[in-house]
Amino acid sequence: MAKYTESVCRLCRREGQKLFLKGDRCYTNKCAVDRRAYAPGMHGQARGKKPTEYGIQLREKQKVRRIYGVLEKQFRGYFDKAARQKGMTGENLLRLLERRLDNVVFRLGFASSRPEARQLVTHGHITINGKRVDIASYLVSTGEAISIKESSKDNNRIKEMAESLKDRAVPAWLSLDINSITGTVINMPTREDIQIPIEEHLIVEKYSR
Incomplete structure (x- = not known):
């Protein structure tokens, strides 16, 4: 399947705002949008034409x-x-x-960005109702429980994530059990939740x- 392989910071600069594609880096002074607030490319600074x-x-x-x-x-x-x-x-x-699984994993705080969440899913670290699901585009439904696979909980990055869950706020349509590192879909998302x-x-x- 095709995928974007260039710097994701270029995408944020092209849109002229933070899309939070690099996780924690986006909140630091290393963020490309803060350092170079213009479109990428040799003519990026010259773009002033009204769209x-x-x-x-x-x-x-x-x-x-x-x-x-x-x-x-x-x-x-x-x-x-x-x-x-x-x-x-x-x-x-x-x-x-x-409702995409990679987005839900991100919303629950299991990853610092959607790209990282997508990687967790495709590498088989996520389960739904106890069964491994490695399709990032899977659409979750009400009542489904999203968890970290038991054998993956010893992963250092996942341990770091688990420690930070207590500070994570999740959308109203999801619930999070910090002890078991499990999120549950309690409702379908509404526009107000986004x-x-x-x-x-x-x-x-x-x-x-």
Whole structure:
């Protein structure tokens, strides 16, 4: 499967804001957005042209794709699925993205970033209801319990993560048991649970052209 292999800090600089793709580094003075607050590339500092309506819609779509780590074809698939569901397409889209297993692992605090969460999933460190699941795009459902595989709890990085869980706040649609390092999906996410500056109506407008 194709994947992005270049510096993720370039993605944040291109969108002009922190997407928190490097975990704890994003909160330090080493963050690329703080150090170089302009687009990457040799003409990055020269970009001052007012964006078009289409350009604004494109940037919003690219921003959301990059936040959740989804490639173009897969993102379009989520959009088409959201459009077939009842309710507002933009909100349906965000709810689908929030239900991705790698995002849930990140939201529970089992990883410092979504890329790290994706790595935990694909390397087989995560279980759902006691069964190992290594598909990052798996959509969680109400009642499912997400845990660290028992044999993985001796991993040094996972031990560090477990120690920091007491300071972690999880979204209202999830619950977290720190002692067993287990999170449970108690509800489906709502738009109010997604505290990310996203204007999903711009994405809908782009795909509606």
